[in-house]
Amino acid sequence: MSMNNQGRPTDTGTSGFASTSGSSLLPNEPLLFEIGDTEHSGVDLPDVTITDDFLGGFKRQMPLDLAGLTEPEALRHYVRLSRLNYSIDSGMYPLGSCTMKHNPRLNEKMVRLPGFADIHPLQPTSTVQGALELMNELAHWLMTLTNTAAVALTPKAGAHGEMCGMMAIRAAHAAKGESHRNVVLVPDSAHGTNPATAAFLGYTVKTIAANAQGTVDAAAVKAALGPDVAAIMLTNPNTCGLFEPQIIDIAKAVHEAGAYFYCDGANFNAIMGVVRPGDLGIDAMHINLHKTFSTPHGGGGPGAGPVVLSEALAPFAPVPFVCKGGGPLALVEQAEGEHLGRITAFNGQMGMYVRALTYMLSHGGDGLAQAAKDAVLNANYVKARLTPVFSTPFGEGPCMHEALFDDHFLEDTGVTTLDFAKAMIDEGFHPMTMYFPLVVHGAMLIEPTESESRQTLDHFCDVMLELAADAKAGNAPRFSAAPTRAPRRRLDETRAARQPKLKWERPMDVPQAAE
C-alpha cells in the first residue's frame, strides 16, 4: 500500500484491513497514522488569528505531525480496536493477584456528576465541601475495615502506596534517630513492586524464603531481624493465596526488633469485613481500590492505593489530608510537624474515591464481608474441582481467594504453563496469572473473584479439565500452536525487545506519491 506524505494510504489496492483472525467481526485495524493526517480533525474550533506578542519568541517551529481523524473515523477506529481486547465484561478473567471483579456502572455514572468531575483541586475549599466530605467518608470506611488509626488517600496505585507506607516507616525511624536501619525483609513470594519499592527508597532487600507450605515462618523472620532492619514487607493473604498463619507472631517479632510491619494489601479482597489487618499488628498497608473496591483496571490503570497507618505511623502521613474540626472541613496541604510531605500533586485519585465509596455503600459492611467469603468460596471451588488433576504445590487444603497450581501435572507432556494459557484463550477464557509467584514452578494462579457465578466456574473448570486431559493425552501441538482463534497468533516478543520499535515511523522506503 503506498502512502501519501501523511502516511495516508492513497492507492486503491486491496489493503485487507477489514478482518482478521478468521472472523468478519474482529477487524484488523490500521494505525491512526495510517488513516489520519495532519489536516483532518474531529474537533471544530474557531480559527482565531493571534500575534506573537506574548510568545516570547518561543513559537513552535517543529512540525507537530499529529494525525487527526474526523469524528466518525475516530469513533470507528477506537471501537474496532477495542473489539480486539478481552475484558471482564466479555468473560471470566481469572488473573491471580489482580482481582478482576465486576466493575459496576453506577460507579462510572457517579464519578461523572459535574459536582465531582468538574471541580478543580485548587478551588477554595469552601466550594468543595462535598468532595472533602466524600474523602472523609471513604477514609472512615477504610479505617473501619482495617481497624487502623489513619489513612493516606493520595497514593496513585498500589506501588505508590507501598512507597508512601515505606516512606512513613523511614520517617518514623528518622524521628527516632534510627535512620541507620537500611534493610527491608521481603519474602521470595512477594510481588515485584515490594523489592522494587524498598530499593527505590534506598533500602537493601533481604529475601526471606517461603516454607514448604507456601507461607512465612515466624522463625525465619526472627532469624533475619536485627538492628539494621527497618521493616518487613509481607503480603497477606499472600501471593500463593494463603493466609499467613503466623502473621501475629511475625508482627510481634518485628515490633520487638524495632522494625515496622508493612503489609501488602493487594489481596485484601479475601478478608474485607472478615479480618481487620490492624488486629494482626500491621503498621501500614496499601489497598488497591482498583482491585478490592472495583474501580476499573482500564487496560493498565489508573488505580488508587490508599495506605492505612497504625498509631505509630499516623503522624508521618503525607499531605494533603482532610481535617475535621467543628466548622467546615479543611484540607491540610502543607507538611507540618512530622508529616512526610507530598507524594503527588493535588489530592490523589478523586475519581477512584468516588467509585470506591459508591461500591462500598452499595455493598454495605455486610455485603463486603459476603463478597470476601464468596471470593474465597469460588477459589476453593475451582481448587476442589481441578484437584488432583492439577497439581497443588502446597497441598489440597483450603486457600483464600486464589487457587495456586504448579506445572507438575504437565510434566512429560511437552506442554508448558505458557502453552496451556494460550490454549485457554482458544477456549474463550482469559488465562490465569502465569509464572507468578516465582516460588512455584510454572505457577498458575487463579483468582475467580466473587463476581463469577457457579455456572461460569463450572464451565471454566470443565474447559481446564478437558485441556489437562488433552495435554496428558499427548496432544501437545494443540497447545504449542495456540492461540489460533484470537485476533493474533503468538507474538514474537524477542524481536520486539531486540529491535525496539516504539513508535510509528513514516515509511521511508515507499516512494512518496506526487501531490
Next chain:
Amino acid sequence: MSMNNQGRPTDTGTSGFASTSGSSLLPNEPLLFEIGDTEHSGVDLPDVTITDDFLGGFKRQMPLDLAGLTEPEALRHYVRLSRLNYSIDSGMYPLGSCTMKHNPRLNEKMVRLPGFADIHPLQPTSTVQGALELMNELAHWLMTLTNTAAVALTPKAGAHGEMCGMMAIRAAHAAKGESHRNVVLVPDSAHGTNPATAAFLGYTVKTIAANAQGTVDAAAVKAALGPDVAAIMLTNPNTCGLFEPQIIDIAKAVHEAGAYFYCDGANFNAIMGVVRPGDLGIDAMHINLHKTFSTPHGGGGPGAGPVVLSEALAPFAPVPFVCKGGGPLALVEQAEGEHLGRITAFNGQMGMYVRALTYMLSHGGDGLAQAAKDAVLNANYVKARLTPVFSTPFGEGPCMHEALFDDHFLEDTGVTTLDFAKAMIDEGFHPMTMYFPLVVHGAMLIEPTESESRQTLDHFCDVMLELAADAKAGNAPRFSAAPTRAPRRRLDETRAARQPKLKWERPMDVPQAAE
C-alpha cells in the same frame, strides 16, 4: 445439558458456550432463561410487606416466571450478545434507503441531561418551557430546510409520519366535501410502507410503473389521476437513488386534479440544504430523524418521523403542537378546529428531537448542505468505481445519495444477489440493501452516506470488485457457502416460519433435576 426447574444448567458437562464462529472473542451466548432464574436478581430493593386491602382481589396468582441475573452476569450477558452484532461504529453499513450515517455521541450526552430525560409529558407547561422551546427550534429548522408552513413533530417513525400526512390529506378532502376520493397513486418502486399506509387508511392503491430511467413520468401520473384520486405518494429522491426530474410537473398535475402530493422524505439526506421540497410543490413529507438527522437506529428503532405540511394541509396537523404567543410557550393538546386529532399519547419522540437538534446545530445550515453533497459524492464515487463491472439498471449517469445495481453482472455465475451479500459479510462489510427496490432484478442498493472516508470507500470498492471478479471466475461455492466467518452460517428462515418458535419454552423432554 440438564436443567434444574428454573432452566438453569446444573450439570458440569462441557456446555461449549464460550466461543463460536472460529474466534475466542465472539461468544456463543446462552439465553437469559438458561442462565438466569426466578430467584436471582440484579436489583436490590427493600422487601416490604403489604396487605391485600387495596388490590381489589386481583393479586397476581400466575407465576411471573421471569429469569433474573445478578448485575455482573447481566452486564456480561448483554455485552457478549452485543459483540455478535455488526454496527456503524464497527464498519461501513451501506444499507440503501437506511442512511446509516455517523451517530454523534454528543447527541447521546445531551438527551441524558436531567432537564430533558427526567421531565414528564404532563408536567405543567410552565415547568417545561425549555422543552417547548426546543420543539419550536426543531420545527423552525425543519420548516426552513423544507420551505413549508407547518410541521407535525409527533409521528413516531417514518411510517407513522406517512400515516399522519395521509390523515391530514384525508381530513383536508373531508373538509372540502371530497371524501369520496378513495384512490392513492403509488409508484411500483415505492417502499412497502407507502402502499401499506394508504391501505391502512382505507385507500385503494393504484400502482404507477416506473419508466425505463427508473423515475416516474408526469404523463403516467396524469393518466392515472382522476376525481377519485386523493393523493400521490412519491419518494424523492426515489428508491432508485434518483431525483424525480418531472417532480414539479407531477406536483402541478396532482394539484390540478384536486389531489395532494405526499412525498416520502426518507431520502432527504441527499438534498437537505440544497433543495427545499416545498419549492417542488409537495403538500406533506415525513422526515426520518433516525436517517437524515443521525438519531441512532438502535437495532430497529426508535425513530421519529416529523411531517412537514404545506399551507393547504397545515390546518389539519395533529395535536399536540407548540404555540408561540407573546408570553410563555403553550402546548395545544386538544384538537380544535380542523386539526385531525391525536396520533400518539404525549408529545412524540422528545429523545429524538434533542438528538436531531443537537446534530443540526453542530452542522449548521452550511454543514447540512455539505453533508448532502458529500453523501451524493460518495454514492457517485462508488457508482463510478464499480461501473461497468457491476451492472446499472438505469445507466451510468450520476445518482443521488445511493447507487443502484442489478444482478445482471452475475448472470450465469450461479451467484445470486443474496450470495453476493453474504460473501461481503465474510470480507468484513455489512451488505447493501438487497432486492429493493422491487422494480430492479436482484437489486443491490448501496448508500454509503457522507460519513465514509474515501479510504473506506476505496477499500469497500476493492472488495466488491474482487468479489465480482471471483464470481465471474466461476468461484460460486465461495458465495453459496458464505458467510463462514460470521458468528453464524446462513440461517434456516423457512424452518423459522414453518415451525414458529417465538419464545423460550422450558425444555420438557429433559428430566427435572431433583432439588
Next chain:
Amino acid sequence: MRYLPHSNAERAEMLAVIGAASAEALFATVPASARLSKPVDLPTHSPEFLVEAHMRALASKNHAAADGPFFVGAGAYRHHVPATVDHLIQRSEWLTAYTPYQPEVSQGTLQMLFEFQTQVAHLTGMEVANASMYDGSTATAEAVLMARRLTRKDKIVLSGGLHPHYRDVVTTYLDHSPSLIALPASPEGQGDILNQIDDDTAAIVIQTPDFFGHLRNVEKAAEAAHAKGALLIVVVTEVVSLGLIEAPGALGADIVVCEGQSIGNPLTFGGPYVGLMATKKEFLRQMPGRLCGETVDADGNRGFVLTLSTREQHIRREKATSNICTNSGLCALAFSTHMGLLGEAGLTRLARLNHSRAVRLAKALGAVPEVELLNKSFFNEMTIRLPVPAAPVVELLAKAGVLAGVPVSRLIPDDPAVANLIVLAATELTTDEDIDMLGECLHAALEDRS
C-alpha cells in the same frame, strides 16, 4: 466540519474519478429552478462546546422530576433505571445497528428480541408477543384494528377508564368511525362497558389499573366479551403493576397491550417509549409488527431470525397487517435488560414497594381536609377530588416546586365531572418527605382559598 471525513482536496480527487466537473454537476438531474441559489437561512456550524452550552441552557429551563417532590403519572412513570441499563444501550453494537435483516451478523439484537418476546409473554400471561410497537397508545389502536380483522366485525367499545390520550389515538386511527363507542370517563371506577357488548362487537378495550388508578375486573369483561364473540383487549400503562396484579392472560384477555416505559426507559417528556403487544397463538398471523423466531444455521447451531414477515409491509405492501416498520428496538433493549436484572424476584419486590408507597400516599391524601380519595383499589396511582378546580391548584403547587400530579381537566377538558380531579402516582422513588410536603402544600393551598 467534524462529522465529514473529506477534505476539499479529497472531494476534488473523487470528482475526478467520477468524471464530474463539480459537486453541482452531480445535482444536474435536479430542475434548476428547484436548486437553492443561496444558503438556507440557518445558523452555521458550531463547535461542540457551544452546541452543548445551547442545549444545557434549554435543559436548565425545565424542572426535572428529581428537583422536587414528584407525583406525575397518568401513563408515564418515574422509576429508577439502573446505571447498567443505560450503559448497555449506549454500546455501539446495540446503538448503531440497523434492524437485523442480516441475521448472521445480528445475532445480538435477534437473541435479545427473542428474550424480550419471552419476557413480555410471561409478564402478560399470553402465548406470544411481538418485538415491540411505538408505544402503548399506538399499540392499542393497532390492537383494535387487529381485532377487527380477526373478528371481521366493526364495533369497538372503549372503557371510560381508558387513558384519554389512548382513546383519542384510537379515535383518530379509526377516523371517528361511528362504530367506535368511547364511554365517558369513569373516575369512580364505575362503567357499563359490559352492557355495550353486542353481536356486532369486534372488541372491547379496558385498562387496568385504569386511568384513575382503579383495578378493573378483567375476568368478567372477558366472559362478557367472549359470550358475544367479541375479543377483549386489555391495556396496561403501568407495566410494573404486573409484578403484583394478576396477568391479563390468566383472566381471559385476547390481546394485551402495554406501555413498557416504566421498565428501563426514562420519562423524556413522553418518548421514545416502547409498546408491548401480546396475544394468543391463534391470532398470530393478524398481529402487526416484527417477530423474532428461533431456527438453526447451516451448521446446525441455534440462531435467530426475523420471521413471519408475510404479515409485514416490506413483503406484503398494501396487504400488510400494519404499516409499521421502525419500531422501538433500543427501548425494547432497555426494557429487556432492566427486566433481566430484576427477574421475578426483583419485579415482585419493585411492585410491592410501589404499592406500599402508594398506600402511604393514599393515607396522607386522605388526611388532608376537603380532599376526597376516589379509589378503593389501586396499584401505585389514585385520583382525588378537590373542592375546587384542580388545574390552578396543581399550577400553584408547581410554583412551590411540588409536581402534584395531573389535573384530569388537562386531558378531559370542559367536563365538570372531572374538573376537580387530580391523578397522582407514587413509585419507589417517592419518599416520605415528598409525601408529607405534598400533603402540607395541598392543605395550605386549599386553606388559602378560604
Next chain:
Amino acid sequence: MRYLPHSNAERAEMLAVIGAASAEALFATVPASARLSKPVDLPTHSPEFLVEAHMRALASKNHAAADGPFFVGAGAYRHHVPATVDHLIQRSEWLTAYTPYQPEVSQGTLQMLFEFQTQVAHLTGMEVANASMYDGSTATAEAVLMARRLTRKDKIVLSGGLHPHYRDVVTTYLDHSPSLIALPASPEGQGDILNQIDDDTAAIVIQTPDFFGHLRNVEKAAEAAHAKGALLIVVVTEVVSLGLIEAPGALGADIVVCEGQSIGNPLTFGGPYVGLMATKKEFLRQMPGRLCGETVDADGNRGFVLTLSTREQHIRREKATSNICTNSGLCALAFSTHMGLLGEAGLTRLARLNHSRAVRLAKALGAVPEVELLNKSFFNEMTIRLPVPAAPVVELLAKAGVLAGVPVSRLIPDDPAVANLIVLAATELTTDEDIDMLGECLHAALEDRS
C-alpha cells in the same frame, strides 16, 4: 446483594463440592483471634437509587466549574472533552481490561498505547515515550531519578518556576537530599538556575510555561546543562501549549515530562490524571514505566506487545528502574482519543484559541486599577499582583460565584513575596462575559477594601 451471583443454596452446594462444612471452615487458617466475631460497624447494603441519592447530595455541595466564571489552573486545566472521548473510554473492552499481558487478546490496548507513545513523542519532539506515568508530578520525580542513574551524579536543581507541588514531590522522593537545590519561587520569570549548574549536577528541571505562566528559554538551559554534562528535564503542565509553543525536544531537552490531563481528562479534583514521559533513544533503558513495541505474530502479521520489561519491577524486582506497575492506562486512552480527534490541525487551533482567550484576560486584568500583570509572555495562564493579600480576595470572589484563580500563598505559604499573587488561567471555555465579570468583581473587591 446485586453484585454477588450466588444464592445461599448455591453456596451450600459449592461447599459440598469442596467438602467444607461451612464458609467459615474455609477461613480455618486465619488465627481465631483475628477473625471478627461480629459484623464491622458500617452501614449495610443499599439499593442503587439510595446510593445514587447519597452521592448526588455530596456532589451538590461542590461548586462545579461550569457553575460560574472559572479561572483556576495552576497545573490542572478545564478544557472541553468531546463526548466521543468519554463515550469511548467507557466501552467495556477498554474499561474492564487488565494490563495487556496476554497480547493475543489485548491488541486493542496495545495498539492504542503504541499510538499514544507516538503522539507523545511527536508532541514533545522527543524520540521515544513511554506508556504513561501516574501524573506530571510523579513523572517529574521519576525523571530526576532517571537522570541520576544516567549521569551517575547526584545534584538536582529545580527552577523557581516549577510548580510548587512538583517541587514538593521531588523533595519527598529524594528524601530531602542535600544535593537537591530547589530555587525560590520566581514569579517574575526571573531565575538563576543556569548559575547553579556545576560538574556534579545530574540534571536541572525547568517548567514552561512555568507555574506563573511565563514561557521559559529551554534552549539556553539545554546549552548550559549540556556544557556541564548535566541533563535538562523540561516539565510541561499545560500540554495544550505544545500546539503553539516550541517542542522541548527541538530545543535540546533530554527528558520531557508533562501532565497530560488537559487532553481528554476532566478535572475531577486532581485525579486520575496522566503523566507523559519522553526522552532520547539513548536513554531508553533507564526509563521507568511500560513500553509497547511493534512485532509480528506467528503468521507474520503485525502486532504489538509490552517490551523491554527488563527495566521493570515484575522482572527485575529490586533492580528495576522504578516500582511503578499500574499506570494511567485509561487516562492515556482518553488523551490518545482526544488527540486523535484533534490532530495537528485541531490542536493548533485549540492552542491558538486558548492563547487568544488569555490575551483577552490579560487585557481585562490590566485594566483593573491596582492590579499588576507580571507576565510579558504567557500561553494561557498568568500571574497578577494585588495591593493586598490574595487569598481573602479569592475567597470573597468565590462567595460571589467567581472562581478567580489560585492564590499563590496556598501553595507557597508564609512567603511575603508571593502573598499578593494570583495565578489565573483562561481556556477555550472562558467567555468574554466570564472575563468581564471577573474584572468587575475584582475591581469591586479592591475598591471595597478602601
